Amino acid sequence: MSGRAMHRGGAGVMPGVVPGVVLGVVLGMIVTLPASDAAARGAQGPISGDRVVIDVRTAWASAVTAYRQGPTGERVGVSVRSEGRGTRRDEYVVRLSPEAGDRKEAMLLELGTLRVYASAGEVLAWLDGAGQTYWRATYEGELDVVKLGRLIPPVSLPQLTALRGGDDVGVVSMFAPEIAWTSAAITGLDEQARVSISGRPGASGIPAGDAPATMVLMATGRFESLSVTIAPGTTLELKMTSIEPGDVGAWKPDLAGRRRVETLSELRARPESAGKGQGG
Numbered sequence: 001m002s003g004r005a006m007h008r009g010g011a012g013v014m015p016g017v018v019p020g021v022v023l024g025v026v027l028g029m030i031v032t033l034p035a036s037d038a039a040a041r042g043a044q045g046p047i048s049g050d051r052v053v054i055d056v057r058t059a060w061a062s063a064v065t066a067y068r069q070g071p072t073g074e075r076v077g078v079s080v081r082s083e084g085r086g087t088r089r090d091e092y093v094v095r096l097s098p099e100a101g102d103r104k105e106a107m108l109l110e111l112g113t114l115r116v117y118a119s120a121g122e123v124l125a126w127l128d129g130a131g132q133t134y135w136r137a138t139y140e141g142e143l144d145v146v147k148l149g150r151l152i153p154p155v156s157l158p159q160l161t162a163l164r165g166g167d168d169v170g171v172v173s174m175f176a177p178e179i180a181w182t183s184a185a186i187t188g189l190d191e192q193a194r195v196s197i198s199g200r201p202g203a204s205g206i207p208a209g210d211a212p213a214t215m216v217l218m219a220t221g222r223f224e225s226l227s228v229t230i231a232p233g234t235t236l237e238l239k240m241t242s243i244e245p246g247d248v249g250a251w252k253p254d255l256a257g258r259r260r261v262e263t264l265s266e267l268r269a270r271p272e273s274a275g276k277g278q279g280g
Contacts, residue, residue: 052186059184059195059217060169063162066221071097073245074159074223076238083233092155096163097248107143107160108251114267116152117252118143123151125264126253133267134258149174152264156238158215158223169197172215175230176201179213193219201228 066072073095080088093110097103106119110128117124118139126134139147144164145157156173164170169181181199188194195217213228226238261267 050187050189054184054186054195056169056181056184056197057167059186059197060162060167060181062195062221063158063215063217063223064165066217067096067159067162068098068165070100071095071245071248072159072222073243075241075243076156077241078156079237079239080230081235081237093243094155094157094159095245095251096159097245097251098163103248105142105163106248106251109155111155114264115253118148119252123148124253124255125152125267126255126258127267131267132258133261134253134255135261135264135267145171145174146177156226156236158226158238159240162223169199172226173228173230173236175236176213176228179228181213181215191219194224195221201230 073093075093076091078090078092082088092112095108097106099105104120107117109116113128113131115126115128121138121140123137123139124134125136137151139151141147142164143160145155145160148155148157148160154174156175158172161170161172169179171177172179179199179201181197183199184195184197186193186195197215197217199213201213213226215226216224218224222242223238223240225240226236228236230236
């Protein structure tokens with residue numbers, strides 16, 4: 001879709017919209033169809049100013065397309081706000097690569113000094129720098145947030161869910177595994193365009209009226225943020241910043257000289273002083 005004016009059933013005009021390749025496709029699916037066809041494809045409302053209400057599946061498709069186009073890297077700022085307990089903050093880095101030719105799908109996580117690599121049914125974990133051990137586990141089929149959450153401490157990874165694909169939004173966080181995504185809309189113009197997907201988590205004890213969940217996609221289809229109530233009075237917020245993914249071929253670690261351990265808790269750094277035993 002180019003920068004020409006776009007119409008939905010001849011009823012509305014949103015001039016000068018160039019929201020990027022991914023959102024251009026999304027808008028093209030909605031606003032160039034006759035009204036009856038647009039309704040059949042899931043359009044939920046008319047254009048209103050610079051806001052277009054769209055079907056959740058159509059919105060989600062933009063994220064799936066973005067993360068399956070090629071390797072991506074993102075720095076994720078994490079905030080957990082709890083009433084009466086303040087805000088805790090952290091960050092991590094996620095790099096993803098879809099399958100392409102002879103290259104298998106791969107993921108690399110940086111969680112402080114902990115590194116986690118997953119590809120082709122294998123998960124490896126080690127400490128960056130002076131670690132002397134590594135941990136290994138396996139999984140069957142394609143990796144997703146649920147399978148990963150059974151192997152390592154839970155990490156919110158909507159990026160991995162998008163890479164996994166599918167018409168419906170899957171689990172984006174093990175902290176809120178039962179979100180019902182119910183509405184979506186495009187707001188803004190040109191490169192400032194954003195897609196918001198909203199829903200409600202299904203965790204028990206959270207009042208339905210006080211538990212919004214929102215994902216925001218940039219004009220490229222990549223994630224900008226995720227906010228979800230994970231417990232009464234507690235909200236998880238993610239802010240994503242794009243970074244270079246680096247050389248996918250260098251993501252898998254060289255584990256020569258490291259000893260395999262049975263649990264993640266056994267990972268440890270080398271002693272500072274030479275001559276001290278490696279232990280075990």
